[in-house]
Amino acid sequence: MATGRDDPNNRTVAENRKARFSYEVLDTLETGLVLSGTEVKSLRQGQANIQESYASVEGGELWLINSYLPEYLQANRFNHEPRRRRKLLTSKRERARLAQAVEREGMTLVPLKIYFNDRGRAKLLLAVARGKKLHDKRQTEKERDWNREKGRLLKERG
Secondary structure, eight states: OOOGGGOTTOEEEEEOTTHHHHEEEEEEEEEEEOOOHHHHHHHHTTOOBOTTOEEEEETTEEEEESOBOOOOGGGGGGOOOTTOOEEEEOOHHHHHHHHHHHHTTOOEEEEEEEEEOTTSOEEEEEEEEEEOOHHHHHHHHHHHHHHHHHHHHHHHHO
């Protein structure tokens, strides 16, 4: 039975596709999310956006900032705030390691995707990343274009 991030049963809700282009991902970490009931229902409908969000260690806690989970329409007055800060669940040792990477090494904590694991729990794949310079982004684009062209050439040949 497959477990963890690579499980085919994991249902991706939101993905930050620009993150791998804008950042050099050095390490990834699976974290839990502290959500209210209406936030979970909104996620189950597949509505979330983590494009401009980031994570931050503040006061010994890890927070997801600027993520967007739209209101659940059927909840009326019991709804949540769409752009509120959401607490991330990690061990104390992991939080210390992440805080050190951000403070000393100048890394950024970038969310890559939100998904439901095989037990139905909402999880966030968090990356420890370094921002790419403009020339690095150009190089990534060149490699992507070359791989696409190479694939076309091989397809025409065979």
